[in-house]
Amino acid sequence: MQKVKRNILLNPGPATTTDTVKFAQIVPDICPREKDFGEIMRFVSSELTSFVADTEQYTTVLFGGSGTAAVESILSSVMNDGVIVIINNGAYGKRMCEIADAYGLDWVEYGSPMDQPIQLDHLQAFIQKLPRPASYLAVVHNETTTGLVNDIESIGSLCKANNMTMMVDAMSSFAAIPIDMSKMNISYVAASSNKNLQGMAGISFVIAKKEELEKERTTKPTNYYLNLSAQYKHFKETGQMRFTPPVQTMYALQQAIIELKEEGVKERYERYSQSWDTLIAGIKKLGLTHLVAPEHHSKIVTAIVEPDCKAYNFESMHDYFYTNGITIYPGKHANLNSFRVANIGDLTKNDIELFLALLEKYLQQIGFHSAN
Numbered sequence: 001m002q003k004v005k006r007n008i009l010l011n012p013g014p015a016t017t018t019d020t021v022k023f024a025q026i027v028p029d030i031c032p033r034e035k036d037f038g039e040i041m042r043f044v045s046s047e048l049t050s051f052v053a054d055t056e057q058y059t060t061v062l063f064g065g066s067g068t069a070a071v072e073s074i075l076s077s078v079m080n081d082g083v084i085v086i087i088n089n090g091a092y093g094k095r096m097c098e099i100a101d102a103y104g105l106d107w108v109e110y111g112s113p114m115d116q117p118i119q120l121d122h123l124q125a126f127i128q129k130l131p132r133p134a135s136y137l138a139v140v141h142n143e144t145t146t147g148l149v150n151d152i153e154s155i156g157s158l159c160k161a162n163n164m165t166m167m168v169d170a171m172s173s174f175a176a177i178p179i180d181m182s183k184m185n186i187s188y189v190a191a192s193s194n195k196n197l198q199g200m201a202g203i204s205f206v207i208a209k210k211e212e213l214e215k216e217r218t219t220k221p222t223n224y225y226l227n228l229s230a231q232y233k234h235f236k237e238t239g240q241m242r243f244t245p246p247v248q249t250m251y252a253l254q255q256a257i258i259e260l261k262e263e264g265v266k267e268r269y270e271r272y273s274q275s276w277d278t279l280i281a282g283i284k285k286l287g288l289t290h291l292v293a294p295e296h297h298s299k300i301v302t303a304i305v306e307p308d309c310k311a312y313n314f315e316s317m318h319d320y321f322y323t324n325g326i327t328i329y330p331g332k333h334a335n336l337n338s339f340r341v342a343n344i345g346d347l348t349k350n351d352i353e354l355f356l357a358l359l360e361k362y363l364q365q366i367g368f369h370s371a372n
Helices: 019-023 035-050 067-077 091-102 120-128 152-161 228-238 247-263 265-285 314-322 349-365
Strands: 058-064 083-088 107-111 134-140 165-169 188-192 203-209 301-305 338-342
Touching: 019 247, 035 058, 035 203, 035 228, 035 247, 058 067, 058 228, 067 091, 067 165, 067 188, 067 203, 067 228, 083 091, 083 120, 091 107, 091 134, 120 152, 134 152, 152 165, 203 228, 203 247, 247 265, 265 301, 265 349, 314 349
Parallel strands: 083 107, 083 134, 134 165, 165 188
Antiparallel strands: 058 203, 188 203, 301 338
16 A cells, blocks of 8 residues: 655644554545445444443434534524523633624523633533523533543433533544543434544534434424434435535544444544653653643643743744644633643644654753743
8 A cells, every 4th residue: 555645734634644543545446325325324323322321212313513413403403492501711611702792592691711620510510500591502512622520420310400412522532531421321423534533524423312313393393404404314215314424534534433443442542641641741841841740631632832932833833843843832711821632632742752853852942941
């Protein structure tokens, strides 16, 4: 097999992929309405479900689009007939608020610090004080802004006690951090093909209980392309998506799933965790700090506080790494200058060690001196 130039992507998705995933896209042209391609989508749907739920009771609904499409599908298809509590403790919680606002949904925001765990007693008090009972709650599992992991199992228990349906944005946790939808009382999970799955960008999906998807909705649909129930029913009846899927990307996702099963979800997360341990030890040695305490950290993406140095500039640092085949990402914390480093994808701690060696050289060039 011909080798493809390997770039080290330390942005939080799309991730560095294997050559076998890349080459899986090179297939004979096929009409996506053919039965053969429908079988590929059934495989993908079933296997994605199996990572987090029982395939007899739950199923995966596929969409062409980025992960935001899956989040938007749930909010606009399911959570449009009652009060929604949206937990906002980062840029992606904020994005859910913006989606709800765009659709004119009945929603309230529960704000929480970006770098601290959610205080469940405060959340419970907030829900109890609402003027009308809340029907839904939406939360991000791994807030990609900082790397903070929200305790979705405890939040799920809280939702059960308050008779609320919970949706989880699991974009940067799915296929790494363990999720058990039944145990955690999660009704809907949204994720995508291009992060821990190590596939190509372009496919998003929703995992939900079949009985929930089969319910007749009494409210008028607020969307069309992203209508979750319609997409599910069409696929169940025909084995096809309602609209043209990203064909080659689906083949890549099929291969990525095969490779994930070979490695194991637990083992993949252990590999990611080893890389994270290497990263944290390295930045500490260089005199840098990160935002989220280890006990609340995903070990998947890390917001690092920018060096206090007059000559520092993120764009120039980005370009320095880019010319060396490494991509890093700017921060999204509104009140603190930071940059982000993810350790997902087809990477090892050797790749992180290379990043740290180059970071040390860059910091020396700009005259940054550690206080350590």
